Amino acid sequence: MNKVVAFVINVDWYFNLHWLERAEYFKSLGYSIHIITNFHDQAIRDSLVEKGYVCHHLAVKRKSVNFFNEFISINQIRKLLIAIDPDLIHSITIKPNIYTGLLNKLFFKIPIVYSVTGLGAVFSSSAYKFAILKRLITALYKLISTKQSHFVFENGEDCSLFKKLGILKHNNGSLIKGAGIDLERFKPSAPPCNGSILFAARLLEDKGLRCLVEAQRLLKEKGSNFSLNVAGIIDNDVSAAIPLSQIEVWASSGDINWLGNVKDMPNLISQNDVICLPTTYGEGVPRILIEAASCQRAIVTTDVAGCREIVSHDYNGYLVAPNDAVSLAHHLQDLLEDQGKLINFGENGRKKVEGEFSQEIVFEKTRNVYQTLLGV
Structure with a gap:
């Protein structure tokens, strides 16, 4: 399948640790994979390029709340997506989800997957600043939830919360548990009983x-x-x-x-x-x-x-x-x-x-999401 997928994710090591195996699976199916992320580690980037991925650096800081810096990041994503011209976008974590979702709604209007990999302190804490952030993020998620989008959750509680908050307006959410584990690599063994x-x-x-x-x-x-x-x-x-x-x-x-x-x-x-x-x-x-x-x-x-x-x-x-x-x-x-x-x-x-939680289960469910959005 000669389709182009652009992954948008906050940092290189996170992609390498949690998403590389899924990217490998889709590359094996014939997808062309572009990775937009903040590359801190040149060794990670070199390894990805060697494996056949197209890598694009994104200057985004996860803890930044500086409006000017965030505007630069959003504009950079816009330019990269224009150049890549993907058939499908797969964004991961809050900032990539919100920024890419807003750009997609305004300019691109192509199929997009939002991976919600936990809701973190924003939705867990009762602190005043997080209560304000929760309202803002909820409103933005509602805004970018369209018929061409699909939310993927790692646990059922997050999925249920998004339904309750009215974010999943188009029945556009599904549960895919975790990153998927290679059962042959993570083999069972008896505990050493060494305390x-x-x-x-x-x-x-x-x-x-x-x-x-x-x-x-x-x-x-x-x-x-x-x-x-x-x-x-x-x-x-x-x-x-x-x-x-x-x-x-x-x-x-x-x-x-x-x-x-x-x-x-x-x-x-x-x-x-x-x-x-x-x-x-x-x-x-x-x-x-x-x-x-x-x-x-x-x-x-x-x-x-x-x-x-x-x-x-x-x-x-x-x-x-x-x-x-x-x-x-x-x-x-x-x-x-x-x-x-x-x-x-x-x-x-x-x-x-x-x-x-096996790789096979996660890969197949993710493939079904892609194919449904792409209409293939």
Whole structure:
């Protein structure tokens, strides 16, 4: 199929981590893929170009609220889309969705997919500034929701909320759970039973690492013997970023084992008993939790949208209240002291991933969305 698809996404590493496999699938079907993003890492760009993708740099800052800078970004997207002349646009996350959606409604009027990969603090927090942002974003999403658009959600709760808010005016939304996991790469294995907990995520305050450090201190006071391994990306283009200096303080004091940005996730997961993500805001479906379940690992995470999509409480893991270090410590201790439960939860998680989160399921559902919009 000789169709041109333009992906518009906020940053290069996010595309590389979460969207490359889907792009590979559509390239294999004959689609021509253009990637519009902020390229920070030349190695990522070179790798994508070598694989046959057409890459376009976009100077967008995720935490910027400077009107002049945002106008420049929007105009840059407009010029790039004119030059690319795509048959379909696939935009991902809030800023690309809103900016590209407005441009498409005003100028291009071609099929467009909006991927809503979690609603974040804007929709989760009760803070006044987020309440204002929520109203603004809701109004803009309503404006760009047209008959030629389709919203894709990673969890059912976000989809239901958009229906309730009146954004999905044209029955133009569907649920596709997560990024899709390669079940052969993330293979099941027995836990090592070495008392190890893994936190692997972007190093943001909202991801709950500080609460996890507090929980491990509570466990050590009780004499519980375990290790807390931390791997992640330092993401300084987000206001809630945890500075590297804080990570180094925790590492030097023995609170965590700091591993840096680890590429081989299947191997890293296999070395740990429990995967923990005590996030405080609504996620899409956290990739690390899907990977953990696929590798047959028990999970402790928070009872928020997205996490509930992959973890069923007391089946393949535990769901605890956000920012509750005492409850977090209790449930971690429960798993670390019960080898049978570690194994049982892990096996249940693998079954869940095989039935709901495999690459094949995600690829086929995304293909159906594309074909419906393109009328093929």
